Amino acid sequence: MNKKYFLLVLIPAFCLFSCNRVQENTAETRATQLLLDSLFEKHQYFRVRDLVHSDTLPLSEKEELFTKARLHSVFNERKESNKYIDQLLSEFSEALSEKERNDLLETRINNSVFLFDYTAALESTREVLKSDSLSPESRKSHLKTQIIYENLQKVPAQKVHLEKTELAIEKDLAGLSRIPVRLNSLPQMVIFDTGANFSVITDSLAIKAGIEIIGEPFEVEAITGGKVASRIGIADSLQLGNSLLNNVVFLVFPEASLSFPEANYTIDAILGFPVINALEEIMIIKGEKFLIAENNIKLQRSNLALDFLTPIIEVFEGPTSLPFTFDTGANSTALYQEYLALRKEKILENGVQDSLRFGGAGGTITTPVYHTRFEGTIGDRFFQLDSAAVHLEDVRDYPGIYGNLGQDVLSQFDTLVFDFKNMMFLLK
Numbered sequence: 001m002n003k004k005y006f007l008l009v010l011i012p013a014f015c016l017f018s019c020n021r022v023q024e025n026t027a028e029t030r031a032t033q034l035l036l037d038s039l040f041e042k043h044q045y046f047r048v049r050d051l052v053h054s055d056t057l058p059l060s061e062k063e064e065l066f067t068k069a070r071l072h073s074v075f076n077e078r079k080e081s082n083k084y085i086d087q088l089l090s091e092f093s094e095a096l097s098e099k100e101r102n103d104l105l106e107t108r109i110n111n112s113v114f115l116f117d118y119t120a121a122l123e124s125t126r127e128v129l130k131s132d133s134l135s136p137e138s139r140k141s142h143l144k145t146q147i148i149y150e151n152l153q154k155v156p157a158q159k160v161h162l163e164k165t166e167l168a169i170e171k172d173l174a175g176l177s178r179i180p181v182r183l184n185s186l187p188q189m190v191i192f193d194t195g196a197n198f199s200v201i202t203d204s205l206a207i208k209a210g211i212e213i214i215g216e217p218f219e220v221e222a223i224t225g226g227k228v229a230s231r232i233g234i235a236d237s238l239q240l241g242n243s244l245l246n247n248v249v250f251l252v253f254p255e256a257s258l259s260f261p262e263a264n265y266t267i268d269a270i271l272g273f274p275v276i277n278a279l280e281e282i283m284i285i286k287g288e289k290f291l292i293a294e295n296n297i298k299l300q301r302s303n304l305a306l307d308f309l310t311p312i313i314e315v316f317e318g319p320t321s322l323p324f325t326f327d328t329g330a331n332s333t334a335l336y337q338e339y340l341a342l343r344k345e346k347i348l349e350n351g352v353q354d355s356l357r358f359g360g361a362g363g364t365i366t367t368p369v370y371h372t373r374f375e376g377t378i379g380d381r382f383f384q385l386d387s388a389a390v391h392l393e394d395v396r397d398y399p400g401i402y403g404n405l406g407q408d409v410l411s412q413f414d415t416l417v418f419d420f421k422n423m424m425f426l427l428k
Helices: 003-041 045-053 061-074 078-091 098-114 118-129 136-152 203-208 273-278 337-342 344-350
Strands: 159-161 165-168 177-183 186-192 199-202 212-221 227-240 243-253 269-271 281-285 289-292 304-307 310-317 320-326 352-360 363-378 381-391 403-405 415-419 424-427
Touching (some): 045 061, 061 078, 061 304, 098 273, 118 136, 136 212, 136 227, 165 177, 177 269, 203 212, 203 243, 212 243, 337 344, 337 381
Parallel strands (some): 199 243, 320 403
Antiparallel strands (some): 159 243, 177 186, 177 227, 199 269, 212 227, 227 243, 281 289, 281 415, 304 310, 310 363, 352 363, 363 381, 415 424
């Protein structure tokens, strides 16, 4: 065969093979990104982490940066996440879809809140609200938080000085754990609650403690679905033993919304997640001691992630990884509809029908449940519940979350370790 003719035949054939390969890789890459998007939406952060670390995913440079930006955020590495976001918005601005851009801006909002940069949170919120593709629910949510960031934009960043601290825990009438603090100069017993997105205080206690109340009022949706009028309060100082926090943000609620007259009980103040996260490492020993800054943790596989202000723990039921929220302020574990769908046949066959009454700010509600046996592992520690409540209705709209761990699980262990620096939750 003529050599020139052979080359002319070979070159188109090579191009055809190469172009098909590029199309196949593009399709495979897109499928991978759709999978990762779905896992993020369902809060399957641990699975995403494991897939990325396996180094077998066919991702483009843009998609790899995009995934890392979100992963670093949920695993509490805020500055690293922002570096990836900045790189994407700078180098891949034209290649980003509107949804991808919104996702990045929302991630930056979350990072800014944890870095106490409320001006940056407000700027990114305003950018997101310019998008025409936001769902009505997302737009409504951003409009609400915009009011909070507008109120906070001139507030100095929260500062933290940590020293080894040991505080005695006391149980109140509702069985919730309280620790002694000083709000400005006022001694006070407060509830610590990993399930509270923000720290909360009643208006009467805020005035008594000399907490500055700022900005315009806004509505907060309670767990019962009701609306609670709220303001922003700033405590100059919050002292926990030897540790000190300054410029601490509280949501100020009317005392009536945190009172339960039938039980003669009021929740005066709650230390929510921004404060708890800032303490970096907390140990709770036998439900009696609250320790800060022990720094004696042996690093293990991270099993703790964050959905903005909500901590998520990896629970294993056999070999199956199930993301759960956990709540030191909840007496009992709740299993959600995701779990009902996963184990429906077993629950309907062996479970016991009942109803459950629970409440928070704004009152109480009653919901139908099944009681079922539930057991699993956290890290290398096994727990079991003879009777856990499986909710038949959506008490929380939380895709991919199988339930909320309460004190009935946590109290089975002598020591709980919350390490928000290395993102580990350990039981001993």
